[in-house]
Amino acid sequence: MELEIIAHRGYSAIAPENTMAAFYAAIQHQADSIEFDVQLSADGVPVIIHDATLDRTTNGTGKVIETTLKQLKELDAGSWFNPVFAKEKIPTFQELLSSIKSAKTQNLPNLKKLIYAEVKQADFWATTNIEKFLKIIIEKKSETQCIVACFNHNFLEKVRKYHPTIKLGYLVASVEEYTEKLPKAAADGNAMMLSQYNILLNYPCLVQDTINMGVEVGVWTVDKQEEFQQLTNLGIQRIVTNSLINRLAQVKI
Numbered sequence: 001m002e003l004e005i006i007a008h009r010g011y012s013a014i015a016p017e018n019t020m021a022a023f024y025a026a027i028q029h030q031a032d033s034i035e036f037d038v039q040l041s042a043d044g045v046p047v048i049i050h051d052a053t054l055d056r057t058t059n060g061t062g063k064v065i066e067t068t069l070k071q072l073k074e075l076d077a078g079s080w081f082n083p084v085f086a087k088e089k090i091p092t093f094q095e096l097l098s099s100i101k102s103a104k105t106q107n108l109p110n111l112k113k114l115i116y117a118e119v120k121q122a123d124f125w126a127t128t129n130i131e132k133f134l135k136i137i138i139e140k141k142s143e144t145q146c147i148v149a150c151f152n153h154n155f156l157e158k159v160r161k162y163h164p165t166i167k168l169g170y171l172v173a174s175v176e177e178y179t180e181k182l183p184k185a186a187a188d189g190n191a192m193m194l195s196q197y198n199i200l201l202n203y204p205c206l207v208q209d210t211i212n213m214g215v216e217v218g219v220w221t222v223d224k225q226e227e228f229q230q231l232t233n234l235g236i237q238r239i240v241t242n243s244l245i246n247r248l249a250q251v252k253i
Helices: 020-028 069-073 093-101 127-139 153-162 175-188 197-202 205-212 225-233 245-252
Strands: 004-008 033-040 046-048 115-119 146-150 168-172 191-196 216-220 238-241
Touching (some): 020 033, 033 093, 093 115, 115 168, 146 153, 153 168, 175 205, 197 216, 225 238
Parallel strands (some): 004 033, 004 238, 033 115, 216 238
């Protein structure tokens, strides 16, 4: 496969992470795919935000899971990054998929490849929450474009129970996690490994092991050109980045 440039939380080096501004910037600057974080509001709506609390990336305080969607929508999710983004709001998962599907109306190109939805706070997701989340993907006809990723393999197994074909992403942050979850991804038959990049730089044999088991692999989060080159030399073709989108896009031209 050819190189896939994945914008981490959108183009988060130039716009506030996990906002529509960051996702539009990623598309405008030729990212192939986007990655973002999903968790639940107090009333069970999947929303796009990374932290369990509101304090870092909004003008609010408290836990996301204890805040209703109406309350979340009243917050400023952009000024912390730069005052010019003061109008940015926390998007819902449904709003994001709708915007991507209608990118042409925003005078933007369509994403070339995939949408990586990393589910956070997975222990809070009841069966009904998972079913509603998957229903949004189905209604937006995004089953073949959306990858559901999570560190919690139990959550991924529940997703698989309710959707037999959507691709899963097994997130790992240590070599122990990698070796534990790789067989699970292989057994699933439609899953990939999404690894912290240093794991594969330190244990390059894992790349070939993964390929031999018929599993695709991507890495996060690469922001140095030298490390990008080392990883592509190992055969890694899915690269999540905050800041190298322009330079990596030029590599492909």
